[in-house]
Amino acid sequence: MAEQDQSGLEWRAGDLPVSTRFGDPYFSLDNGLAEARHVFLAGNDLPARLCPGFAVAELGFGTGLNMLALALEADRHAGPIRFTSFEAYPMSAPEIARALAAFPEANAIAQPFLAAWTKGIRKFSLGALTVEVVIGDARETLPQWQGMADAWFLDGFSPARNPELWSPELMAEVARHTAPQGSFATYTAAGHVRRGLNAAGFTVTRLPGHGHKRHMTAGRLEPPA
Template sequence: MANGQAEVDWRDGRVPISTRFDDPYFSLEDGLAETRHVFLQGNDLPARFRPGFTIAELGVGTGLNLLAARLLWRESGQTGRLHYVGFEAYPMAEADLRRALSAFPEVSDGADLVARALAQPGTTVEDGDMAATILIGDAARTLPGWSGRADAWFLDGFSPAKNPGLWTPDLLAGVARHTAPGGSAATYSAAGAVRRALAEAGFQVERRPGFGRKRHMTVARMPE
């Protein structure tokens, strides 16, 4: 898969749409509320937070999810540092990223952190209580080269129908191999093929109510 910068159009002047995948970067209704429902609650956070907790994400996009996690880390009174590793094939231009995050004043102050991490791929960028690393390129190639394991995964690629490369059984098996015992994964997708691939990779898979008009989503837990 050839990589390059994200190509973005705008819905109502505030919601970025990927022209390559014809899919929005976050919910047209409320992107931050969607993040909290799907990725934070879906991974049972903040209850599972501990110093050194590691989040990994397929599809960094605007960085909204990582910044929402950092906000929750702070609001829930955690100590130590939250670690984040993101995998992104088509990084968003800094101007687009800042424009997208400006819609969410609660987290928009973190745009500098996301921009710095995207500008220094593979380098860990520290900002107080967070350390963020973003790997640029096809996740099928970059994930196997990562030596870490995540306590929680945000599976946030564009929809399986429009971006099937981020939802293959091989890639989700790689996610499982890079998940700590007792670790978890969450995604807005309830596609049967995604749930089956996660189960075949060793996760215990559960369907939960989705966000907004989406009936269902998927959560998965790796046995201890």
């Protein structure tokens, strides 16, 4: 039984948020925190690569679950680590809190984030992370960003439902804002996404996915020949 609210969300199975705008859940039915660790942390080889000054960027902030998974890992390393996420349709703090309640490990460190979010603060610290969430259409905000990322979490809604966030033009912007030998990881293995990332300069590898998903995609930015 699904429960709808007025903010573009539908709640399924109690606390699984689904975007009614895109008809897609915010995280995996097969444990969203485990998915974040498998796809984004392991996919970018972050347990081995994190170090002071490392920069991670993300398309699709959602509930902040990927950020919290990164924070849990980053706290095992010397900080600070920068995290920048781009989000067009931010959830409210109560909505995020409801979703995160399903993940006690992540929820245990979420209070500074939720306190900042409640106040409308989009730059804050979370353990070893210094966080900025950029609100707006990434097709407009990413080209204006002055930063560079060592690793990208590409976590927009399904390419079939939200094609704008997976266009070749936006993948080229991702590459333009990636440090040499920087990486990306994403849950999707859609062919047009892989081709767009490859055309942007990434080597692209299809890997085993999380849970019921057979495949995911990861890659590194190769220097020009």
